[in-house]
Amino acid sequence: MSPRSASVNEELRRRSKERLLQAAVELVGEHGYDATTLGDIADRAGSARGLVSYYFPGKRQLVQSAVHRLMHRTLEEALEREPRTAEGPERMARAIDAILGLARDRPVLMRQHMAGLLQAEVGFVPCPEQRRLAELLRDTVARHGSQDVDHDYPMLRALLMGAVFAALVPGVPMPVPVLRAELFKRYRLDWDMGVPPDAEAPGGACDTDLSRFFATGAAPGCPPPAAAAEPTDQSK
DSSP: OOOOOHHHHHHHHHHHHHHHHHHHHHHHHHHOSTTOOHHHHHHHHTOOHHHHHHHOSSHHHHHHHHHHHHHHHHHHHHHHSSSOOOOHHHHHHHHHHHHHHHHHHOHHHHHHHHHHHTOTTTOOOOOHHHHHHHHHHHHHHHHTTOSOHHHHHHHHHHHHHHHHHHHHOTTSOOOHHHHHHHHHHHTTOOTTSSOOTTSOOTTSSOOOOOGGGSOOSOOTTSOOTTTOOOOOOTTO
16 A cells, blocks of 8 residues: 555645634534543544644633634634625624524533633633634724724724623523624614524524534545544655
């Protein structure tokens, strides 16, 4: 059997990382952060446990990257769904509804994410997933008519994070429609833009299958993930 090419090895590594991200989102959403171990994540992903540390410094960084992936892909899907539009107000409404929708539909996962951001030993960890999320939000602010994106993007980010936090505070959560109304008022958006609370969400109820957000299939010419060997570097 001939050695795999460098490009196939690279694709296997990428998909192995994708499986870890998806497994982290699923398990933390099901059981919470503390009850989820790196071993659990590796087992769900079908990966060797030592491979997790190859891609991520620790569990908190892995979970942050995984949640940022879910956030940026959810936001991207909302912004680009049919009917597609370039109108700034509609895109701002979709962005707000996408992020508030995650707080509503995935409270355990998003509560754990917010708690992680507030931990001093880790805090906010920039990563490719977070940067893509930032790019989408910056573009949303620009299309909405901002004359100073460098000022207005951090403000939007802070307002969204604050709204998610307020929706998830144990014991005293604020209703998502109330938070939505405040954000819509600030950005001068009509209530019927985006996905109003009393409207059916595109695609139906909360989708538990997250695989569309993660490229976890087999690389071309390789067996499916469950049967594939771990990525190797034939150049060594």
